[in-house]
Amino acid sequence: MSGKSVPDATLKLETVSKRFGPITAVDGIDLAIERGEFFTLLGPSGSGKTTLLRIIAGLEPPDTGRVLIAGRDVTELPPYGRNIGMVFQNFLLFPHKTVAENIVFPLRMQRVDRSKRDERLRWIIKLMHLDGLEGRYPNELSGGQQQRVALARGLIAEPELLLLDEPLANLDRELRSEMEVEIRRYQKELQIPFIYVTHNQEEALTMSDRIAVMRNGRFEQIGAKVEIYTNPASAFVASFVGHANRLEGKLVELNGKVGRMEWQGRTILVPSPGNVASGARVQLSIKYEDLEIAPAGVNGTVLQGRNQLPGKLRDIIFKGQTANYIVTVAEGVEIVASATPRALSLKPEEAVVVHWPAASGACFPA
Known part of the structure; x- marks a missing residue:
């Protein structure tokens, strides 16, 4: 099953496949994601969702197909050449760097001048409600604060899209529910496409505009979250969602x-x-x-x-x-x-x- 046709999509995948030995992890995926869309890849372990996200990120080369971001073919480019942000399950914050230093790290790698870095830092600190925490280290932060720092680092360079790989998996239930609302708010305010990977259907239904339910490297169904929930296209989707x-x-x-x-x-x-x-x-x-x-x-x-x-x-x-x-x-x-x-x-x-x-x-x- 393919995604809808969007001529000016921020992200396009064209017949993307990936095999690991005898296992087909991603099987001929076509997908188009618009600017401002919160799109979730939902599926059980081994369904191919994380492999597909890694292909989009440039962390895994596809065996076949193309990846286009903002109309540019980035299939052969490394992650730093794709103008994307990434947030991982374990946050991957530098323990020896302060909150401010962690957040501006992508801008330093891009050799952005200091005045611009400071301007962007002030903006993202305010957006993420991290005021007063700039000088703290990751081990001095709560789980929710660490999550916001990781999001801030992924967004500070104004990426074309943000990729999130199960970023709430290690949070407790109450904090996870709070961050679901916060992440959705950030995305709507910034109008940057978020591509979110999870096996948690509640997260997907809470935050997404559209959901792709994955199984065995393929899309079982793509659609608006209400459509996925109320009108499942297969017995698998019916049993997995809800x-x-x-x-x-x-x-x-x-x-x-x-x-x-x-x-x-x-x-x-x-x-x-x-x-x-x-x-x-x-x-x-x-x-x-x-x-x-x-x-x-x-x-x-x-x-x-x-x-x-x-x-x-x-x-x-x-x-x-x-x-x-x-x-x-x-x-x-x-x-x-x-x-x-x-x-x-x-x-x-x-x-x-x-x-x-x-x-x-x-x-x-x-």
């Missing part, structure tokens, strides 16, 4: 946009799985939050026209504003519904009904 239940059965009837799947002796209405013939095995993927749960014996008119699975509530996992309700719906089969606990007064071992509209979820060949 929390989803999966039910597998036989497609017994297909009528327009709705089909009927036979599962555990029951018939479930499913969205059309596309070019799949009746009688084929299919898999329904449905997000936790698309399911609703009610006590057994609830007024039938409430459930009219909806898929219904009776079961027994096994457990409730409290998550703050929401809770996950784990329901046993068949021998050895559990599904999870996410709901607001204040709206329900259910207890474990209680008989319940899990229900949802036929249009919810996504259906794919099994």
